[in-house]
Amino acid sequence: MDHRLALLGAHLGDDLVAVGDGIPERATHDWSGLPPVRPLALVRPRTTADVAATLKLCDAHGIALVPQGGLTGLAGGAHPVGDAVALSLERMNRIEEIDPAMATMTVEAGTVLQVAQAAAEDAGLFLALDLGARGSCTVGGNLATNAGGNRVIRYGMAREHVLGLEVVLADGTVVSSLNKMLKNNAGYDSKQLFIGSEGTLGVITRAVLRLQPRPSFSTSALCGCRDFEAVLSLLKAMRAGLGPSLTSFEVMWPSFYDFMAGSLPHLPRPLAGRHGIYVVIEASGFDAEHEAARLEAVLGAALEAGDVEDAVLAASQTDVADLWAIRESVSEYSKVLGPITAFDVGLSAGRTGEVVEVLEAGLRARWADAIALSYGHIGDSNLHLVVHVPSAGLAQPGEAITGFVYDTIRRAGGTISAEHGIGLLKRKYLSYTRSDEELDLMRRMKRALDPKGILNPGKVLG
Template structure:
């Protein structure tokens, strides 16, 4: 055992430190990437901000890379180990510290899961709106460091919109603690936003103050069938104008997704007949159960009368709503019906999504005539998820990624809507960021982490890739 490894154990204790090949395999994989066991020097599981500070100070003094990890549910390789690194798992920093009812906030440590925050808020009569399929695995620190999105962005915003205060440890061990509970805090640079979305490359998030909202007392759900994307835009305008702030989800499924999933997965119902050009799930949440339901149904009746939609199914029970959502959420089961494929999480201005999809389909078919695709997403907030399969068996992944991301750039879109950059999208960042923006990002990284120890090789590459 090396002097450094002994120092880790002496300083943090044998219960908090696991050395080298003894590190469990789960710490070397997220949902999209795997790194060989043995890549990391050690895994350290601190239980306080002060311990994180001590660890970073120690690693910084020796130039040893540090990779922060949350729930390991990422989709871009942001938490994958790099050669010769120390892994920092936040799993022991899993305490909900307080709920402040007058300010509608909750203060938590970074290792608390999203699901735990949701349940704690509900028990206090409040609501934490950030929501993902991995809610009981993903952690708040990871959610903030990747600026997580999800199904309710249309109403509540991304993770960065749900934060008031933050505690972060910098590369040299400096603790920045601004656990603010106030909506109004106009005291110069909003430093916390430097760390939201930076994927642990500028600092390690240890605590956060999150916004809470009134607990919805009504939820109404419907599935609409439409002729084409132009009709989808008319529907979006209509429900925004008439449901207002109650509109919480506007999820679109193209026919290729809707038909493939409902026909291929035996456990799904088919709420709406095939043959339509688009399918949109609408959800509205409010605080007046009876009047909200009546108004929701009236708004949708108007869309039928005006021939904006071709058909509507309104959920009459929670069970009905879950069946509709199950179709939209079935993307997690692609392995059963659409595998292997190359997946994308991109954003295109909402008004242009329809044309972008048709253009991309045509271009893919031109290059690979046997291409199959699926399209679905949160189009109300500009986010489209894409699955591309150009042949049976293994896919030419890099070639497909180059092709799709180039077209996203041509449409002035974002190559990452809600999954982050990590390592998997790093080489394509120039399609969405100008040279000046990329240079400023590098300057920030260099200024805040001169030795490049914090999650090196993620988001921005400062040197020739060797460890990532």
């Protein structure tokens, strides 16, 4: 037996350590599409003390370790490494406390996001962090990747929902700062180091999340706009007219909207005719009559100005689902496209329209039958692009596509990652977004907190 496995078994016990065929298939890959890899061992701690013992042992004996949450990441950040331990936080899934007075929730890192959302709702509060993988992703993974989602325009990225963290460092040291206070300026805010670090600086084990008042009303509208300039005018008007009631502003180019609607005929298509670009808007608040009237008024003004050519305002929750159906059809890609090369990039809103034109035209110029679908959270400066080349079959030209897309984003002053992290898949392009000085600072932090380089080897910085 490998002496490292003997060490793990002797110090941690069979209850925590699985090896060989005892490692479940789900622990061999994440959602990045990378080939499955069986890790050296799978450790499933039950407590922070278990995590600390695991890291102390691995650090002392030079055993690399890959933290895993819900394995829903798309950049390969939680993808296992063959010669490393996979550390799954799935057993650490308790909601420890909900404090109504402070409007906080204290949870273990393995808690599934949807479970945390439901617990907040049961307490009459609202956990505003939300993304499509809510039923599988975990709070620790959300924080380690600084996840985004559809409500970022109103509530911010994952880091805006965090008041306190407990983290285990590479050497097993437990740093517990489960702060509940909104105002706490006592020295460095160390939690920010670990949020978005993808498990390369420490392992998040517990978190204090900031909760919100639960909106009692929500509605949506679907708009067909003239062009992207009209979309920017509509966004400006919605921000001014709705203020904090604007919770989502999702944009779909015809490449995405028409392709998905045509490929999935069961999807409702509430707008008649075709338009230059499409927008789904969500407004929420505490006064149904007032919020609906404000949204209707802003839409009416946009129609009169010609920025919106047609619009449908939901009259029921069934209508809301219908208006969102095409935007949420991304889960159907495997049915209508086959293998894809997917991108999650960030751009200033003013540049996004022209960049989409360059990307879609450039991809078709290189591969005549290329299907390029553009959509995203434009209110948050986040563009998604999905590319499939039918003539290439299973051998998609992913590297060539990626090089072209990221070169275009770099020239436009954007970022190669808006909400999905760097992981393995984007590591070689990190310098497109971060300066030499920024990268040097990241390496200094990595050396300081993980001098032996055992945490998530090969990820983010390599």
